[in-house]
Amino acid sequence: MKPRELAVILYLTLAIVFIFLPVAILVQYSFQDGLVPVPPFRGFSLRWYERMLANRKLMEALGNSIIVGGVSSFVALTLGFLAAYGLARGRPRYAGRLQFCLMAPLTVPYIIIGLGLLSAFSTVGIGRSLVTVGLGHVVINLPLCFAIAYSQLGEHQANIERAAHDLGASDLQALLLVTVPMLWPTLLAAFFIAFTLSWDEFVIAFLLSKFDVTLPVVMWNMLNSGLNPQLNAVGTLVFATSTGLVVLIAALLLPRSRNG
Amino acid sequence: MRAGGVGGLTRLTVLPALLWTVLLFAVPLAVMLGISFTEHGSSAFTFDNYTGFVTRSDGAFLGALLNSIEVTVIVTVLSVPLAYPLAYVLAYQTPPRWQRVLLIMLILPFWTSYVIRSYSWLVVLSKNGVIDRILLSVGLLDAPMEFGNSRAATVLGFVHFFVMLLTLTIYANLVQIKESYRKAAADLGASPVQAFLHVTLPLSLPGVAVGAFTTFVLAIGDYITPQILGGGRELLLPQAIMLQIERRADFPMAAALSMILMVVVSAAYLLFARHLKMERV
Numbered sequence: 242m243k244p245r246e247l248a249v250i251l252y253l254t255l256a257i258v259f260i261f262l263p264v265a266i267l268v269q270y271s272f273q274d275g276l277v278p279v280p281p282f283r284g285f286s287l288r289w290y291e292r293m294l295a296n297r298k299l300m301e302a303l304g305n306s307i308i309v310g311g312v313s314s315f316v317a318l319t320l321g322f323l324a325a326y327g328l329a330r331g332r333p334r335y336a337g338r339l340q341f342c343l344m345a346p347l348t349v350p351y352i353i354i355g356l357g358l359l360s361a362f363s364t365v366g367i368g369r370s371l372v373t374v375g376l377g378h379v380v381i382n383l384p385l386c387f388a389i390a391y392s393q394l395g396e397h398q399a400n401i402e403r404a405a406h407d408l409g410a411s412d413l414q415a416l417l418l419v420t421v422p423m424l425w426p427t428l429l430a431a432f433f434i435a436f437t438l439s440w441d442e443f444v445i446a447f448l449l450s451k452f453d454v455t456l457p458v459v460m461w462n463m464l465n466s467g468l469n470p471q472l473n474a475v476g477t478l479v480f481a482t483s484t485g486l487v488v489l490i491a492a493l494l495l496p497r498s499r500n501g
Numbered sequence: 502m503r504a505g506g507v508g509g510l511t512r513l514t515v516l517p518a519l520l521w522t523v524l525l526f527a528v529p530l531a532v533m534l535g536i537s538f539t540e541h542g543s544s545a546f547t548f549d550n551y552t553g554f555v556t557r558s559d560g561a562f563l564g565a566l567l568n569s570i571e572v573t574v575i576v577t578v579l580s581v582p583l584a585y586p587l588a589y590v591l592a593y594q595t596p597p598r599w600q601r602v603l604l605i606m607l608i609l610p611f612w613t614s615y616v617i618r619s620y621s622w623l624v625v626l627s628k629n630g631v632i633d634r635i636l637l638s639v640g641l642l643d644a645p646m647e648f649g650n651s652r653a654a655t656v657l658g659f660v661h662f663f664v665m666l667l668t669l670t671i672y673a674n675l676v677q678i679k680e681s682y683r684k685a686a687a688d689l690g691a692s693p694v695q696a697f698l699h700v701t702l703p704l705s706l707p708g709v710a711v712g713a714f715t716t717f718v719l720a721i722g723d724y725i726t727p728q729i730l731g732g733g734r735e736l737l738l739p740q741a742i743m744l745q746i747e748r749r750a751d752f753p754m755a756a757a758l759s760m761i762l763m764v765v766v767s768a769a770y771l772l773f774a775r776h777l778k779m780e781r782v
Contacts, residue, residue, distance in 0.1 A: 249590050256587050257606065260665060263621035264610045266631060270624060280629040324518035331512030343518055346526050348714075348770055350722020352739050353759045356746075357529030360536050360756065380525050383518060412511060441615050444724055444739075448746075460616045464729070468624075476617035483612035491605055 264480060271473035278470040289470040299475065302459035306440055309371055309455055313378035314386075314435035318428060320379070321386030326416065329394035330402070340391075347384045354380055355445035362449070369451040377445040382435035389431040393424055426493045433490050437483060530763075537756035550757035562741060566761065569738040572652065573721040576659040577713050583660065584667035585709070591668070592675035604672065611665045619729040622658045623649045626730075650732025658726045663719075667712040674708020675701070714773040718766055738762050 270278040274286035293299060324343055328336050346354060358377050359369075367373065401423065405415040421428070443457040450458060456479070463472055540547045554562045591603055610618065625631050626648035636642040648654060678701060686696035720726075724739040731737070736744070738758060745755035 249594060252586060253590060253603075256583075256664075259661065260607060260610055262631065263618055263625055263661065264613055266625050267613070267617065267621040279624055279627050280634075320518040320521055323514040327512050327514035327516075331515070333512040333515065339515060339519065343522055346522065348718060348766065349526075349530075350718055350739075350762060350766060352722050352724060352742060353530070353533075353763055354526065356742070356755060356759050357533045358525065360533040360752070361525075361529035364532055376525055379521065383521060387518060437612060441612075443616060457614060457616050460614065461725075464616065464620055468620075472617060472620060476614055476621065479617065480610075480613040484609060487605060487609065487612055491601065 267473050268477045268480070270470060271477040273470045273473070275470075277468050278473050279468060289474040293471050293474040293478070296471065298459055299456075299463075299471075302454055302456045305371055305453055306456040309375045309378060309446075310436045310439040313375040313439050314382060314432050316375075317379045317382035317435050318386045318390075318432050321383050321388075321431070322390040322421075322424075322428060324387050325390035325394055326420065329391060330399065343387050344384045346380055351381060351442065352444045352448075355448040358445070359448050369449050371450060371453050371455070373449040374446045374455060377449050378439040378442060381442070381445070382438060385438070386431045386435055389427060389434070390424065393427045394420075398423060430490050430493055433486055437486065533756045534760060536753055537760050539753045541751045541753050550754050551761075553754070554757060554761060561736065562758065565736045565738045565741040566765070568652075568735050569721055569762075570765065572655060572659070572727070572737060573717055575656055576663060576720050577716050579656070579660050580663040580667050580716055581709060581713055584664045584712070585671055587664070587668045588671035588675055591672050604669070607668055608665045611662070611669075615662075616725055616729070618662070619658050619726050622654065622661070622730055626654055626657070649730060650734075652731065652735060654730040654732070655727045655737075658730045659720050659723075662726075663716045666719075667709075667716060670712035670715070671705065671708050674705050674711075678704045710773050714769065717769050717773075721766065721769075722762065 269282060271289055272285045272287070273283060273289070275283040327333070328339060333339065355377060358373065358380070362369070362373055398420065402415050402419055405419045406412075410418065440455075441457060442455075443461060446455045447458050447461065454462075456475075460472060460475060463469055537550055538546055538548065540549065557563070587607065591600055591607070595603055627633070628645045628647045630648075632648055633642065633645050637645065682700050682704070683696050686700045687693075691699065722739060724743055727737045727740055728743075731740075739762070742755050742758045742762070745751045745758065
């Protein structure tokens with residue numbers, strides 16, 4: 242028993258070291274007191290954070306990413322939830338096939354989705370912009386939001402909706418006053434998952450944007466012009482923000498999973 | 502259930518999502534398929550992009566496809582056995598109080614920027630970087646060495662990402678397997694190893710299949726990791742696609758290469774399909 246426990250702990254420790262290694266080095270070199278973020282580490286400095294905050298392109302991209310992520314996730318969640326509701330409650334014919342169609346984008350690499358959209362947009366003469374990036378991000382997040390919402394629309398929830406109907410609620414009232422409030426932790430979690438995916442998505446954003454770009458694209462451009470500790474500072478900031486979001490999602494989902 | 506209330510109009514709520522998927526996913530793919538059969542610079546119909554893929558004298562495209570398949574298979578084969586024990590320990594041998602904390606710990610770096618994460622591996626693997634110094638200090642290396650810019654670095658960057666993803670999907674599957682099954686196996690005289698091999702493992706395979714397929718699709722379509730870590734000595738298919746667009750502005754060729762990538766992914770889907778229950782993802 243003892244050696245086995247030891248092996249388990251050793252494996253876990255090694256795994257955590259492996260998983261955190263790049264992040265630890267990233268954070269360390271964001272404080273690099275030198276021009277390049279490569280060894281040796283020269284000591285503590287906050288100047289790359291100052292540079293980052295003064296970098297207008299970077300800050301604009303940060304704002305763009307928040308807008309594109311927020312709007313596209315909201316659209317994806319709304320469409321995904323409505324579709325899940327229609328499939329779960331309306332029980333249309335061909336429900337299985339409809340579901341397959343809605344989930345299909347999950348099985349296609351982002352680069353193909355991006356190039357497809359680029360082909361279609363340039364064929365009909367739609368120019369590249371943050372709007373087209375957002376349209377693409379809805380395509381990749383819609384199946385996820387749909388799947389998450391669909392998995393939570395079971396018999397238990399249907400019974401509660403039926404009770405609402407019996408008490409005289411219309412379909413719309415039951416949907417807005419019963420179903421949505423009942424599912425809000427799930428819906429909020431789906432929103433955040435979609436947001437983080439959009440926030441971090443590179444290839445579609447790269448192919449479909451032109452002058453205004455999102456954060457991953459600007460970081461990519463910076464990276465191509467040479468290693469720069471500003472990138473470490475941005476990376477650290479992004480990591481800290483996402484950590485906050487993940488803790489928030491966990492806190493939202495925690496009470497639910499404790500009950501069932 | 503009431504006959505009139507639910508149904509009818511409720512079904513229509515599927516329409517916006519379906520319309521979106523058709524207009525912005527299916528139609529664009531069809532347009533791209535059409536473009537892949539046109540000549541670069543004109544819109545004349547041609548098979549050249551596809552025949553060129555096979556017959557190109559330097560074999561660059563065919564090579565990129567083979568490299569992509571090799572790297573993706575290596576990554577999937579390495580990631581699954583690394584992630585499974587993690588998910589297993591987490592699901593069965595960690596006190597429930599600690600499970601969530603550990604799970605969040607194990608996937609936190611998942612949420613750092615993808616571009617930045619690949620780039621940090623470059624720093625970790627650089628000359629005199631952490632890996633270099635560890636190997637030097639234990640005497641495995643005589644002189645500092647650059648580990649980045651290689652296929653091994655690409656594989657490492659991928660494995661790092663997918664171990665996190667797979668731990669999550671396999672864990673989610675393992676915790677759904679009822680404890681009573683394993684107890685029943687033990688009551689019937691199975692050793693822990695037998696119980697694992699005949700009960701837990703087969704029941705967890707759907708989760709493994711979903712995770713492995715996701716790994717395959719995401720890895721084979723990824724441009725960032727090989728571009729940052731691979732060092733440019735060999736091309737993977739997404740890099741070849743982006744080269745057509747950025748350097749040559751040869752959209753038809755990029756479209757044809759994308760279609761070939763699509764065929765590979767579809768073949769993988771069919772291969773995994775028996776174990777995939779997409780409706781339950």
